Amino acid sequence: MPNGERDWDGVRLHVVTGKGGTGKTTTAAALALALARGGRRVLLVEVENRQGIAQVFDAPPLSYAETKVASAAGGGTVMALAVEAKAALLEYLQLFYKLGRAAGVLEKFGAIDFATTIAPGIRDVLLTGKVYEAVRRRENGRPVYDAVVLDAPPTGRIVRFLNVNAEVVGLAKIGPIRNQADSITTLLRSPQTVVHLVTLLEEMPVQETADGARDLAAADLPVGGVVVNLVREAVLPVRRLAAAGKFGLDADEVAAGLAEAGLPASAAVVDGLLVEARDHAARLALEKRERAEVTDIGRPVYELPALASGVDLGGLYLLADRLTEQGMA
Amino acid sequence: MSPTTRGRGRRPAAGSPRLDVDALLRDRGTRIIVCCGAGGVGKTTTAAALGLRAAEQGRSVVVLTIDPARRLAQAMGLEQLDNTPREVKGVDTAAGGRLDAMMLDMKRTFDEIVESHSTPEKAQQILANPFYQALSSSFAGTQEYMAMEKLGQLRAEADRDGTWDLVVVDTPPSRSALDFLDAPQRLGSFLDGRFIKLLLAPAKVGGKAYLKVFSSGVNLVTNTLTKVLGAQVLRDIQTFVAALDTMFGGFRERADVTYRLLQEKGTSFVVVAAPEGDALREASYFVDRLAGERMPLSGLVLNRVHDAGAGSLSAERSIAAAETLTERKVHPLTAQLLRLHAERAQVATREKALTTRFTAAHPDVPMARVPAFAQDVHDLDGLRQVGRDLTA
Numbered sequence: 001m002p003n004g005e006r007d008w009d010g011v012r013l014h015v016v017t018g019k020g021g022t023g024k025t026t027t028a029a030a031l032a033l034a035l036a037r038g039g040r041r042v043l044l045v046e047v048e049n050r051q052g053i054a055q056v057f058d059a060p061p062l063s064y065a066e067t068k069v070a071s072a073a074g075g076g077t078v079m080a081l082a083v084e085a086k087a088a089l090l091e092y093l094q095l096f097y098k099l100g101r102a103a104g105v106l107e108k109f110g111a112i113d114f115a116t117t118i119a120p121g122i123r124d125v126l127l128t129g130k131v132y133e134a135v136r137r138r139e140n141g142r143p144v145y146d147a148v149v150l151d152a153p154p155t156g157r158i159v160r161f162l163n164v165n166a167e168v169v170g171l172a173k174i175g176p177i178r179n180q181a182d183s184i185t186t187l188l189r190s191p192q193t194v195v196h197l198v199t200l201l202e203e204m205p206v207q208e209t210a211d212g213a214r215d216l217a218a219a220d221l222p223v224g225g226v227v228v229n230l231v232r233e234a235v236l237p238v239r240r241l242a243a244a245g246k247f248g249l250d251a252d253e254v255a256a257g258l259a260e261a262g263l264p265a266s267a268a269v270v271d272g273l274l275v276e277a278r279d280h281a282a283r284l285a286l287e288k289r290e291r292a293e294v295t296d297i298g299r300p301v302y303e304l305p306a307l308a309s310g311v312d313l314g315g316l317y318l319l320a321d322r323l324t325e326q327g328m329a
Numbered sequence: 330m331s332p333t334t335r336g337r338g339r340r341p342a343a344g345s346p347r348l349d350v351d352a353l354l355r356d357r358g359t360r361i362i363v364c365c366g367a368g369g370v371g372k373t374t375t376a377a378a379l380g381l382r383a384a385e386q387g388r389s390v391v392v393l394t395i396d397p398a399r400r401l402a403q404a405m406g407l408e409q410l411d412n413t414p415r416e417v418k419g420v421d422t423a424a425g426g427r428l429d430a431m432m433l434d435m436k437r438t439f440d441e442i443v444e445s446h447s448t449p450e451k452a453q454q455i456l457a458n459p460f461y462q463a464l465s466s467s468f469a470g471t472q473e474y475m476a477m478e479k480l481g482q483l484r485a486e487a488d489r490d491g492t493w494d495l496v497v498v499d500t501p502p503s504r505s506a507l508d509f510l511d512a513p514q515r516l517g518s519f520l521d522g523r524f525i526k527l528l529l530a531p532a533k534v535g536g537k538a539y540l541k542v543f544s545s546g547v548n549l550v551t552n553t554l555t556k557v558l559g560a561q562v563l564r565d566i567q568t569f570v571a572a573l574d575t576m577f578g579g580f581r582e583r584a585d586v587t588y589r590l591l592q593e594k595g596t597s598f599v600v601v602a603a604p605e606g607d608a609l610r611e612a613s614y615f616v617d618r619l620a621g622e623r624m625p626l627s628g629l630v631l632n633r634v635h636d637a638g639a640g641s642l643s644a645e646r647s648i649a650a651a652e653t654l655t656e657r658k659v660h661p662l663t664a665q666l667l668r669l670h671a672e673r674a675q676v677a678t679r680e681k682a683l684t685t686r687f688t689a690a691h692p693d694v695p696m697a698r699v700p701a702f703a704q705d706v707h708d709l710d711g712l713r714q715v716g717r718d719l720t721a
Contacts, residue, residue: 020369021603055606097556102549109550110524115557117470118519121463154368156396171463175559203705204398235669240662249662257663261650269642273666276637280669286704310606310679 007300007327008224011194012143013135013187015150015224017158017212018198019205023229025052026311026319027198027304028151029078033320034329036076040146043134044069044080047127048153053080058313064088066134070313072320079145081134085116088126096176121167125181128164132184135192155197155212162188162195163219194224199294201228201287206294213297225328226299228291230306234284236277245281249274302326345688348628348695350719353597354383357494360595361484362627365500365509367611370603371632371699373397374706374715376499377405379599380428381417381709382716383495387424391483391493395433395476395501400707405430412437414483419709429493435475439465442478446579447572454572460565470512472501474584477513481587507618510591513584527551528563528570597627600694602687604634604680609687616691628695630719631684635701637674642667644674 008014014035016028025046032044043066046053051061057069062082069080089112093099099106106112115122137144153161160167165185172178187193195216199209213223236244243249251270258265294301304322307315323329353359364376373394380392391414397407405417407430414429443461444452455461465471480498487493500509519525527547554563590596598619602612612629619626651667654660688696699718706712 020367021605021608022369050607052607093553093557097553099553102553105549106553109527109547110519111550111554114519114524117515118464119558156368167463171459171565172559172562175562176557177559177562203400203707207399232672235672236665240665249666253660254663254666257654257660258650260657260660261653261663261667263642263646263650272637272642273670276670276673277666282704309675 005327006329008194008329011147011192011224012145013131013148013150013193015152015158015162015193015195016198016227017152017155017195018227018229019156019200019208020154022198022200022205023304023311024154024198025050025151026056026316027196027227027229028149029053029056030304030316030319030323031196031329032078032147032149033070033072033076033316034323035147035149036070036072036078037320037324037329038072038074038076040072040076041144042072042076042078043145043148044078044151045083045131045134045148046081046151047083047131048151049082049084051082052151053082056311056313056316070316073317081130083127083130085123085126086112088130089116092126092129119171121164121171121181122177124161124167125164125177125184128162128184128188129180132187135187152195155208158195158212159215159219159221162216162221166219189220189222191222194222196224196227197299198227198229200230201290201294203286203290206290210293210297213299223299226294226297226301227323227328228294228301228303231303232283232287232306236280241281241284244274244277245285247274247278249277300328302328344685345629345692345694345696348630348697350379350382350697350716351386353627354379354386354388354495357388358595359597360487360495360593361480361590362495362497362597362599363480363500363509363591364498364599364601364630365615366601367608370601370608372601373401373499374712375599375601375630375632375699375719376497377401377430378706378712378715378719380430380495380497381420381712382719383497384417384426384428385421385424385713387426388495389427389493390495390497391429391431391487392497392499393431393433393476393479393483394499395472397432397499398705398707400705402432404708404712407432412441412479417709433472433476433479435472436466438475438479439471442583451572455569458565458569458572460562460569464569470508470516473509473512474516476501476509477587478583481583481590484590507614510588510618510622513587514581516580516584525570528567591624592622594625596625598624599627599630601630601632603632604683606683609683613687613690616694626694628697629687629691630697630699632699633701634698635673635676635680637670637677642670642674644671644678647671647674 014031016024016031018024029044032042036042044053053069054061059069062080064082064084064087066079066081068077070078072078090103093103116126131148131150134145135148152158164181168177168181197209197212199205209226216223251274254273255265255270258269302323304319362379364372366372376392376394380390384390402408406415412431412434414431417428417430420428440456443455447455480496483496487496527550600612600615602608616626647667648671651664654664697719699715706715
């Protein structure tokens with residue numbers, strides 16, 4: 001609980017991945033809000049052209065420019081950026097090669113499209129390269145951002161995405177692309193970076209999380225915490241759960257309660273409630289098994305509640321509070 | 330423009346028409362079913378469930394999966410990735426059908442295209458090229474291109490040997506569902522396009538001659554590429570392109586042929602989604618796109634739907650009643666069940682609102698709903714249950 005300790009002090013780049021549908025973007029956004037508390041400046045980055053960040057913050061679509069999307073408690077700021085490979089390449093060329101007119105010619109001959117969509121690995125070098133630049137950017141002798149949170153591709157593609165070095169090694173043994181990939185890899189493998197995995201308490205996401213943690217570690221990428229999203233509270237006490245799972249709850253008692261509260265106590269309503277109780281028990285039993293699997297991964301675990309109304313901006317602050325309480329930020 | 334819809338059922342009083350899955354599967358005119366949608370919505374499970382149901386109703390089916398979860402793969406006997414369809418064991422073949430399944434090996438599929446379209450020496454040269462190796466195993470669109478290619482091959486084999494009368498495809502877990510349609514053409518046009526010709530120019534014409542033919546722009550581009558990529562990478566690409574020379578035209582043509590296959594009457598797109606904002610937005614884009622491309626859409630499969638069991642009770646009424654009981658310190662069990670129901674009713678209401686948004690934008694798209702299971706599907710019985718839910 002709130003102990004003022006942050007588990008990831010010293011980390012500048014938080015990469016957030018997870019199986020599709022687990023709430024990766026929501027978690028990344030809540031983490032950015034939590035990290036920004038107390039006057040810090042955090043950049044939240046997305047790389048898949050999904051405009052997911054704009055949606056969770058209920059903001060207009062992001063462009064290739066860092067835009068403020070939220071203020072955190074105590075004066076902190078969350079900036080957001082949607083990195084797009086083509087813009088990143090043009091920026092990179094301008095910065096390092098002072099291209100000017102040549103950029104237009106490259107575009108005309110299809111070279112830019114080639115580099116950003118076809119040439120294997122280059123796209124990922126460009127996307128992670130922009131993140132690298134943001135982490136390292138300094139102004140007046142200090143980093144511009146206290147932390148960068150990357151809403152990364154899903155677990156199934158995360159190792160390939162971050163392992164840019166391995167990806168270009170087959171292609172470029174020497175040369176500028178290789179050098180850029182090397183610098184990015186150095187940052188990604190340093191203690192300044194962690195990769196968090198988001199999961200649900202369901203079989204496939206948990207399995208993918210365990211596989212992902214193993215694959216990341218095998219690629220020398222630092223595994224951070226596991227965020228268990230959409231956790232439901234047990235509404236029934238433990239002794240009743242067992243009975244509920246076997247349809248062993250007292251139907252007459254339920255009907256009497258409904259009548260007392262002035263609700264229709266028809267068999268349909270009573271049966272409906274009992275079926276829901278059975279489903280709830282089955283779900284909790286499954287969650288218990290999956291929670292044990294999550295613990296076995298051996299990384300710090302954080303939990304985020306399911307908000308029945310879905311996540312809006314207010315809900316996002318609530319989730320950020322939960323992460324702060326648990327010491328993730 | 331409204332999408333072409335087939336297999337449409339009767340329209341209920343409100344909302345979307347029902348997607349009649351059995352009519353779609355029974356229709357011998359249905360030759361290809363493509364399952365597409367955002368990641369994590371249950372595309373693979375839906376594809377497998379459709380394939381199994383069709384097979385047990387007497388059709389000869391092959392299911393092409395891209396990246397199945399481990400246990401589902403095991404259940405279907407897909408333990409090795411050998412790029413060949415294998416018969417699925419445990420299928421009820423009483424109706425005269427059969428079910429084969431395979432998992433896509435994209436590198437192998439690409440290698441096979443190269444091998445079948447060039448001389449053995451040239452194929453060897455291409456396969457050994459570092460640029461080709463990187464392209465065939467890691468380019469983000471290769472998987473989509475090869476999935477399309479494999480679909481075309483399976484369909485051709487079905488036509489030739491009569492092995493299958495239905496091909497069910499699961500689409501790759503791309504950034505966007507649209508990648509499945511776009512990536513093959515992107516690769517095709519790259520391989521046949523202007524940029525390749527430019528790379529090819531020095532090798533073909535050489536020296537001064539090509540300077541005359543092309544503008545000074547060519548020099549500028551090659552110089553810049555050398556600076557940015559490094560001379561070695563550019564050389565690899567040029568050798569690759571030169572070796573591929575004989576195959577040009579072929580790639581775009583193949584992509585075009587498969588693309589046209591997707592527009593045929595015998596093809597059916599099933600868009601898969603879950604009642605969540607992202608997934609439904611993605612489904613919406615896809616439905617519009619299919620309409621724009623005149624590709625036949627059968628309907629939407631909405632997975633993981635939470636229905637409130639005691640449906641008539643609203644969340645608000647349930648909470649109020651639970652509070653009354655708690656205040657009076659009576660019937661704690663009923664109060665707990667009502668709170669549980671309120672939660673579920675809230676979720677159901679939210680899902681319904683999201684679904685209604687989709688329906689409002691696409692009132693003619695038929696829909697089938699599959700309830701959320703407590704457990705994942707990882708055996709044939711689980712797939713049969715999904716099949717029953719799809720048609721319930």
